[in-house]
Amino acid sequence: MPIATVNPATGETLKTFDALGAEEIDRRLALAATAFSRYRTTDFARRTDLLNRAAQLLDEDREGIARIMTTEMGKPIAAARAEAAKCAKAMRWYAAHAESLLADEHPSAADVKDSGASRAIVRYRPLGVVLAVMPWNFPLWQVVRFAAPALMAGNVGLLKHASNVPQTALYLEELFRRAGFEEGCFQTLLVGSGAVEKILRDRRVAAATLTGSEPAGRSVAAIAGDEVKKTVLELGGSDPFVVMPSADIARAASTAVTARVQNNGQSCIAAKRFIVHADVYDDFCERFTARMEQLTVGDPMQESTDVGPLASEQGRADVEVLVEDALRRGATARCGGRRPEKPAQGWYYEPTVLEGITPDMRIHHEEAFGPVATVYRVADLDEAVAVANDTPFGLSSNVWTRDDEETERFTRGIEAGGVFFNGMTASHPAMPFGGVKRSGYGRELSGHGIREFCNVTTVWHGAAPDDSR
Incomplete structure (x- = not known):
């Protein structure tokens, strides 16, 4: 796949980029290793200043980078x-929180004594250079939710972004450089997927x-397993x-539209399979379908x-x-199921609601990455619960009920990394994010996310000799 900005609203190729050669990749790896040897010794106060400066610059750049993202992958400008x-x-x-999340931990005095130590602590230390292979659908957010905790933990990053969002990828490298991070702390590698293994x-x-x-x-x-290297994977989702x-x-139907077409x-965490109790099925589907039909499809x-497209x-x-x-x-299409007549150009698809789904249909088991419910x-x-779990994925889930007993049963029964009640799944820096089954392993965000790329180190000090003997 060429490294290029291709406007999905028109199909026009706007800018192309050459992939880095082997010599330049090696230079950048050496630069990252050198940067880590110095950056790992910085204190939290310094890292905090740098990341807050990056946040300030990003706020100032918001309109410009938003237009770049929309141009490259078609998300609505808002x-x-x-x-x-x-x-x-x-x-x-x-x-604000990294220092406390990575604070030294102290085993109980009884456990320290039982281990034969005079004192012991658990310390979180950075691992080193972390390679991030990121997708195009949230071209800024997917990277930042890795980069912010990794940098605050003292690691440095190499970004291999999707080939269709190169300008967003280059912006991120420049953002961290402008914020004051040392050269090599965060680098964008414009390379194809074939370069990842090496x-x-x-x-x-x-x-x-x-x-x-x-x-x-x-x-x-x-590859990482063969090299015995730590990985965190966030893969597909087919959320119920x-x-x-x-x-x-009424609220469920309204939220369902946003949850599906965001x-x-x-979106991996978009709701895709709408599982409705027979008693309210007709009411929900009528409201849901009507709102899907009212959506404006067009220039992002x-x-x-x-x-958008x-x-x-x-x-x-x-x-x-x-x-x-x-x-x-x-299956039957309650609405959509085809390309819209307008816009005539671009990669648009009508918001679609399908019913009568059976297990022999591919869409029952595969992720539909578009506005199809x-x-x-x-x-x-x-x-x-059985239908919700009848998928190879387990990223997140949404449940609408006001019954406390049902809430507990769904929490126990649904196989997913998250269960969101009476709302739609969303990621937040304070809450762990990730899945089970073929949706991957490990967690991003929260304290769990920042510790994924840390060396959890036991520091043990032997007890002093017993002078009384």
């Missing part, structure tokens, strides 16, 4: 501004994190959105646009294949 603001917020959160195997790289597709995750995990009879149906439907630079021509083709397979096997009618809570 959503792009919100993404930039969220990144600045996360930077400030880690700047970089990851390099002895100067200590660990890797990847957000992306399941095949990409398998590849990085296999369960609606029970006690729910506020980022033009291209326009403030009034709800749904998919990020690539191949991405739209993948969605079309899943929808056509479902329709051919007996599937709805299921279930008889009771047990069936709702």
